[in-house]
Amino acid sequence: xxxxxxxxxAFNMVKANKLRSWLTIIxxxxxxxxxxxxxxxxxxxxxxxxxxxxxxxxDTITIVASVPFxxxxxxxxxxxxxxxxxxxxxxxxxxxxxxxxxxxxxxxxTPKLTKMxxxxxxxxxxxxxxNVNIETSxxxxxxxxxxxxxxxxxxxxxxxxxxxxxxxxxxxxxxxxRTSVVISNELANDEALGRQIRVNQMILLNGKSYRVIGxxxxxxxxxGGLGGLFGSSIYMPYEEVNSLSTTEEGxxxxxxxxxxxxxxxxxxxxDYEATIKEMENMLRxxxxxxxxxxxxxxxxxxxxxxxxxxxxxxxxxxxxxxxGISLLVGSTGIANTMFTSVLEKTKEIGIxxxxxxxxxxxMLIFLCNSAMISLVGGIIGILLGTAAVQVILFLIxxxxxxxxxxxxxxxxxxxxxxxxxxVGLIAGIVPAKSAAELKPVDALRYE
Amino acid sequence: MDKTLIAFRNVWKTYQMGEVQVNxxxxxxxxxxxxxxxxxxxxxxxxxxxxMNLVGCLDVPSKGEIFLKSENIARLEESDLxxxxxxxxxxxxxQYNLIPGMTALENVLLPLEIQEIDDNIAEKRAKELxxxxxxxxxxxxxxxxxxxxxxxxxxxxxxxxxxxxxxxADEPTGALDSxxxxxxxxxxxxxxxxxxxxxxxxxxxxxxxxxxxRHIELKDGKIxxxxxxxxxxxxxx
Ligand SMILES: Nc1ncnc2c1ncn2[C@@H]1O[C@H](COP(=O)(O)OP(=O)(O)OP(=O)(O)O)[C@@H](O)[C@H]1O
Ligand SMILES: [Mg+2]
Numbered sequence: 001x002x003x004x005x006x007x008x009x010a011f012n013m014v015k016a017n018k019l020r021s022w023l024t025i026i027x028x029x030x031x032x033x034x035x036x037x038x039x040x041x042x043x044x045x046x047x048x049x050x051x052x053x054x055x056x057x058x059d060t061i062t063i064v065a066s067v068p069f070x071x072x073x074x075x076x077x078x079x080x081x082x083x084x085x086x087x088x089x090x091x092x093x094x095x096x097x098x099x100x101x102x103x104x105x106x107x108x109x110t111p112k113l114t115k116m117x118x119x120x121x122x123x124x125x126x127x128x129x130x131n132v133n134i135e136t137s138x139x140x141x142x143x144x145x146x147x148x149x150x151x152x153x154x155x156x157x158x159x160x161x162x163x164x165x166x167x168x169x170x171x172x173x174x175x176x177x178r179t180s181v182v183i184s185n186e187l188a189n190d191e192a193l194g195r196q197i198r199v200n201q202m203i204l205l206n207g208k209s210y211r212v213i214g215x216x217x218x219x220x221x222x223x224g225g226l227g228g229l230f231g232s233s234i235y236m237p238y239e240e241v242n243s244l245s246t247t248e249e250g251x252x253x254x255x256x257x258x259x260x261x262x263x264x265x266x267x268x269x270x271d272y273e274a275t276i277k278e279m280e281n282m283l284r285x286x287x288x289x290x291x292x293x294x295x296x297x298x299x300x301x302x303x304x305x306x307x308x309x310x311x312x313x314x315x316x317x318x319x320x321x322x323x324g325i326s327l328l329v330g331s332t333g334i335a336n337t338m339f340t341s342v343l344e345k346t347k348e349i350g351i352x353x354x355x356x357x358x359x360x361x362x363m364l365i366f367l368c369n370s371a372m373i374s375l376v377g378g379i380i381g382i383l384l385g386t387a388a389v390q391v392i393l394f395l396i397x398x399x400x401x402x403x404x405x406x407x408x409x410x411x412x413x414x415x416x417x418x419x420x421x422x423v424g425l426i427a428g429i430v431p432a433k434s435a436a437e438l439k440p441v442d443a444l445r446y447e
Numbered sequence: 448m449d450k451t452l453i454a455f456r457n458v459w460k461t462y463q464m465g466e467v468q469v470n471x472x473x474x475x476x477x478x479x480x481x482x483x484x485x486x487x488x489x490x491x492x493x494x495x496x497x498x499m500n501l502v503g504c505l506d507v508p509s510k511g512e513i514f515l516k517s518e519n520i521a522r523l524e525e526s527d528l529x530x531x532x533x534x535x536x537x538x539x540x541x542q543y544n545l546i547p548g549m550t551a552l553e554n555v556l557l558p559l560e561i562q563e564i565d566d567n568i569a570e571k572r573a574k575e576l577x578x579x580x581x582x583x584x585x586x587x588x589x590x591x592x593x594x595x596x597x598x599x600x601x602x603x604x605x606x607x608x609x610x611x612x613x614x615x616a617d618e619p620t621g622a623l624d625s626x627x628x629x630x631x632x633x634x635x636x637x638x639x640x641x642x643x644x645x646x647x648x649x650x651x652x653x654x655x656x657x658x659x660x661r662h663i664e665l666k667d668g669k670i671x672x673x674x675x676x677x678x679x680x681x682x683x684x
Contacts, residue, residue, distance in 0.1 A: 001560060001561050001563065002560070002563050005560045012548055012549075013548075016548050347544070348546050348547075350544075351544045351545075351546060352546075352557070352561070353505075353529065353532075354503065354505060354532070354538050354544075355532075355533060355537075355538065355557060355558040355561060355605065355609075356529055356530065356532050356533015356534070356558055356561045356562060356609070357529060357533075357561050358525070358526045358529040358530070359525055359526065359529070360526065361561065439505075439506070440505040440506070441500050441505045441506040444505065444540075444544070
């Protein structure tokens with residue numbers, strides 16, 4: 001039989017039972033739309049998180065000083081040895097009698113990162129830029145009004161190359177800058193100051209005067225949505241932080257050449273993991289520690305990013321699996337409908353066979369029938385899924401304050417389409433086969 | 448040339464009904480020649496329909512062999528058998544067996560579509576046949592919009608559509624009143640007479656059997672009488 005004729009007969013079968021066909025189609029629609037929605041939403045979240053983590057410096061590695069993890073379990077003698085080590089190096093801080101520094105560890109030296117560590121890291125091959133960070137807070141005075149700001153001392157030679165922040169007006173810090181600062185967009189527009197800070201205007205920090213040479217661009221994406229977690233910030237050459245005289249109680253004066261953290265950016269094509277290992281090893285050597293009593297912590301944003309991605313991936317896969325079940329239910333619906341029509345059409349199958357139809361013809365008619373149902377279900381499901389995805393993403397972007405963008409997961413669409421075709425075929429094949437293999441006499445006798 | 452079109456050689460047909468076996472046909476031997484008009488008669492349950500189904504390749508014998516155009520039908524593939532059936536045999540059933548969702552025209556077109564006959568030729572032929580059986584004005588009617596006699600005439604047109612050598616009619620007038628029955632019978636007779644087709648017809652009605660050349664009488668699955676009809680009727684038409 002010619003394909004056109006088979007299609008026409010199959011189409012008439014679908015049409016002859018409109019209600020049943022539509023009910024079956026609805027099952028397929030729901031299955032496909034939910035798979036698409038979940039896969040696309042999952043991919044959206046993954047994108048957002050990746051973007052955000054990258055903005056936070058996803059590919060930079062941060063080193064901070066930290067008390068050894070197993071410090072509490074270490075026995076007392078070890079503690080003493082370590083403190084002796086410290087004093088031998090002449091590195092001991094004056095913090096012994098400073099309450100805020102000594103905490104509960106008695107006379108144990110507080111771990112810290114110093115210029116020495118920067119020298120150590122310079123010898124690691126894969127490293128392109130090394131930035132040092134010193135954080136503090138200061139009182140800003142502008143146009144007669146005062147506000148408290150977060151100050152970050154950075155290395156003007158490396159920071160512009162490492163940070164994900166972009167300058168909106170003016171310029172970034174440059175090597176050689178001393179009393180120049182870059183300020184955040186939030187600070188420039190801080191309402192507490194009464195008027196906007198502009199590029200090239202002077203501000204007072206703890207009474208010392210600095211020139212604003214750049215204003216950062218507003219953060220986009222998820223971060224911007226957080227409303228500027230680090231809202232009113234000032235970035236200045238790190239040497240300058242030490243000369244900010246402390247005014248407030250509780251804010252300790254920063255030691256020269258001691259850093260709160262060191263940020264490192266690797267060359268593009270180096271082995272990420274191996275370089276991190278090398279860094280850790282060299283730092284351990286220079287600190288004379290081993291893995292157990294290591295007094296620094298290397299955190300690579302990439303690792304966290306990968307972990308988060310994996311987590312979202314897993315979650316998406318899990319949800320897609322659940323959505324897949326609804327697709328499976330939809331396909332059972334097709335199979336059920338097909339079996340019902342085979343039963344209903346038994347006599348007609350007998351008649352068609354009596355007048356010369358081959359098993360193949362009968363089989364194709366029923367397969368086309370289920371293919372049509374799953375195709376219509378698939379198309380409407382994809383359209384509906386696309387619409388549902390946009391609505392969901394729109395709501396998400398409103399609640400996360402990120403700009404809404406049309407998004408459609410190619411993967412999700414392809415999966416949904418393929419699944420709908422496969423589902424239609426599998427659900428159709430068994431009933432179609434049983435229809436085709438009916439013996440003509442038996443089929444004819446069927447009432 | 449061999450005139451034998453259909454041959455039954457020691458054919459048995461056994462139905463399994465749970466524990467009991469029913470022998471619907473017991474060692475039947477028969478030959479049907481080209482151009483013959485045969486009536487199969489006999490009491491209910493004697494195996495007439497069983498025999499027809501075997502002739503029409505709708506079923507296979509439990510034992511023995513059946514030759515159709517000197518082909519052993521047991522040796523044929525399903526698709527070849529279907530093709531052979533479509534080309535050589537036209538069925539007329541007691542219950543008409545038209546496809547309810549299709550119009551009269553579509554029903555007559557169906558065997559031609561199955562055989563992939565060119566659409567224009569097929570349509571022309573189907574319309575001719577429907578006109579011939581007197582239904583030129585009912586072509587677009589569905590079976591439910593036709594009387595029993597009209598439906599049977601559609602099914603005759605369908606049986607003739609692919610110009611088969613053999614027409615098998617299992618009680619073609621069984622569901623019709625005597626007047627319409629006679630009309631249908633006349634039509635069948637005419638096609639036999641004018642086209643030289645081989646017709647095998649099952650009937651209860653001894654009066655209708657008189658139109659046939661040959662009578663085969665079945666009883667309990669056996670042929671008890673096989674003779675030429677001495678006084679074959681010839682209806683006026
Ligand atoms: N599918 C079947 N399963 C079991 N037994 C069957 C089947 N078909 C027919 N029979 C039995 O085979 C025998 C012959 O049946 P068949 O239908 O050939 O009779 P028939 O001569 O056509 O009768 P009728 O004149 O009533 O149509 C009967 O005893 C019947 O019960
Ligand atoms: Mg019968």
